[in-house]
Amino acid sequence: MKSYLQMVLSLSLIAVLSGLALGGLNELTFEQIQINILKFKKIPAVADIYEILTGELSSEERMAVEEGLLSEKRYVDLGLNEPSLFFVVRKDGAPFAVALEDYGQGFAGNLGVMVGFEIETGNLVGIGITTMSETPGVGTRVKEKAFVTQFMGMSKDAVLKVKKDGGEVDALSGATVSSRAVAQAMDNARAFYTEHREAILDAVNETPGGSS
Amino acid sequence: METDFFALIISAIFINNILLAKFLGNCPFLGVSKNMDTAVGMSAAVVFVLTLAGIITWVVDHYILATFKIEYIQTLAFILVIATLVQFVELFLRKSIPALYKSLGIFLPLITTNCAVLGTAIINIQEDFSLLETVVFSAASATGFGLALVLFAGIRERFEIARIPKPLEGTGIGLVTAGLLALSFFAFKGMI
Amino acid sequence: MTTLTREFTKGLWDEIPLFRIVLGLCPALAVTTTMENGLGMGVAATFVLVCSNGLISLLRNVIPSEVRVACYIVIIAAFVVAVEMLMKAYFFSLSESLGIFIPLIVVNCIILGRAEAFARKNGVLASLADGLGMGLGFTLALTVLATLRELLGAGTLGLVFGERVLLAQPFGFFQQAPGAFVALGILLGLMNVLSKSGK
Numbered sequence: 062m063k064s065y066l067q068m069v070l071s072l073s074l075i076a077v078l079s080g081l082a083l084g085g086l087n088e089l090t091f092e093q094i095q096i097n098i099l100k101f102k103k104i105p106a107v108a109d110i111y112e113i114l115t116g117e118l119s120s121e122e123r124m125a126v127e128e129g130l131l132s133e134k135r136y137v138d139l140g141l142n143e144p145s146l147f148f149v150v151r152k153d154g155a156p157f158a159v160a161l162e163d164y165g166q167g168f169a170g171n172l173g174v175m176v177g178f179e180i181e182t183g184n185l186v187g188i189g190i191t192t193m194s195e196t197p198g199v200g201t202r203v204k205e206k207a208f209v210t211q212f213m214g215m216s217k218d219a220v221l222k223v224k225k226d227g228g229e230v231d232a233l234s235g236a237t238v239s240s241r242a243v244a245q246a247m248d249n250a251r252a253f254y255t256e257h258r259e260a261i262l263d264a265v266n267e268t269p270g271g272s273s
Numbered sequence: 274m275e276t277d278f279f280a281l282i283i284s285a286i287f288i289n290n291i292l293l294a295k296f297l298g299n300c301p302f303l304g305v306s307k308n309m310d311t312a313v314g315m316s317a318a319v320v321f322v323l324t325l326a327g328i329i330t331w332v333v334d335h336y337i338l339a340t341f342k343i344e345y346i347q348t349l350a351f352i353l354v355i356a357t358l359v360q361f362v363e364l365f366l367r368k369s370i371p372a373l374y375k376s377l378g379i380f381l382p383l384i385t386t387n388c389a390v391l392g393t394a395i396i397n398i399q400e401d402f403s404l405l406e407t408v409v410f411s412a413a414s415a416t417g418f419g420l421a422l423v424l425f426a427g428i429r430e431r432f433e434i435a436r437i438p439k440p441l442e443g444t445g446i447g448l449v450t451a452g453l454l455a456l457s458f459f460a461f462k463g464m465i
Numbered sequence: 466m467t468t469l470t471r472e473f474t475k476g477l478w479d480e481i482p483l484f485r486i487v488l489g490l491c492p493a494l495a496v497t498t499t500m501e502n503g504l505g506m507g508v509a510a511t512f513v514l515v516c517s518n519g520l521i522s523l524l525r526n527v528i529p530s531e532v533r534v535a536c537y538i539v540i541i542a543a544f545v546v547a548v549e550m551l552m553k554a555y556f557f558s559l560s561e562s563l564g565i566f567i568p569l570i571v572v573n574c575i576i577l578g579r580a581e582a583f584a585r586k587n588g589v590l591a592s593l594a595d596g597l598g599m600g601l602g603f604t605l606a607l608t609v610l611a612t613l614r615e616l617l618g619a620g621t622l623g624l625v626f627g628e629r630v631l632l633a634q635p636f637g638f639f640q641q642a643p644g645a646f647v648a649l650g651i652l653l654g655l656m657n658v659l660s661k662s663g664k
Binding site: 293294295296297298299300302303345346347348349352353356385386387388391392395396399438439440441442444445446447448449450451452453455456459 | 487488489495534539542550565568569573644645646647651654655657661
């Protein structure tokens, strides 16, 4: 009986101690991890959209832009699970577009796309890819200019499907699934934007970075 | 978002085969593929445990970890759930279905450290699958595992009578063959 | 002291994981697309291996043998989660490219294997030396495989040169899944040839 007690006791002690230690470590790293997700995944995609407005930037300029975009994030509570994140893209200092992320089903897992919408007209400014795990050299080509430029200034009423499915998106040859995923993500983002447009635009002028 | 279950199944079994494209579960792949019977036994055990583990870890993640906002210990929680589940299945089979235990029993302890099980559990959460999608995806992934394992065992049995370059004997030729098998699975990429 | 050196060096050649003892295959095949990833994976696994070996050896008289495997798994998993968080906080892009294979260090057979075969029977210092040797051996093996695959498959060596270094057209096959199997198989064969001629 004693050994049984010892078994349970030592196992639970180890479990509790490691749980506590990890809780502490989580406290220490949580904030940095959140910043990293913004910095390395979301913001570069927003900067891609920004670059469409300004023309090609040098790498120093681009770094400055990415730094500046950190304070252009907004959270808007739409009564969903958690507040929704979007970014404000400025042109000549005034808010010109909003960028928000949505997902499509890619070849290997979700493909995330940041989509920019012009505030005035609702037309598309352009897109940036946030996350994907597509086949290197095949599906990953959706990130390249040759594919992405077709979305610049696309009308808000465009049919966001690849041409094969009766839409307006030129798919990459050999990477139909990945192209389709991008179109699907854009369609989702547009639906989301159309539905919540007012709440999102209200939040544009709020104080930046009201974190959640 | 509506899910295309057909695409999900085909993708999990053939295109993103858990063994040959995602590299999960390779230790048993090379370890137990030397003859057909053990390969079939292992595959059956994996299909069973992986599907069950997928469901239970999904429930644990959504109702325990998410509730207490401790998703960061996901890895720790999942491996404990899997280890406990495997123990439990072993006990249950030994008591209730001794015949099945006889054929699957020796594979069960190996499954705890089969990264296909933990890997699929984590993918289910990462991809934000619903419970139904989790069940389908887990079962399909496990089927893909079984398919690749059984096919591979079939090829490997022929090594007995083949002339193999001396330095490649054993694991070396096994890996090269697995590479060729993976290459043939590439052909399925055109399907969706 | 000589035994300690011996515990350390055996992992680097005589019992080098992956090549001599074929364990830890999943990460070895999956993340070795670039030298940087291979090295990163190796270092992460080494960290977990050294820490868990040390702690398990320290607790070897406390842990009841009936539940030892469960205890080992908890200890290893805790270190893995710690590595996960630290990498996400300080090496974000590396942790993104290693992805799911960081949590999967938990089920890397090498780590549980060393706990069971070595750390539970030996002192703390010897276990640390064993863990470090085995970990570095694993890192070495991963880096060799990854360098080969990156060089042949993409024609680059990002960590060292950043640009194309191979002038010939790279052979993309080695970046893909089948190439991983074939490359490792051939390396194992080469190891066999080398160790025979060395004797």
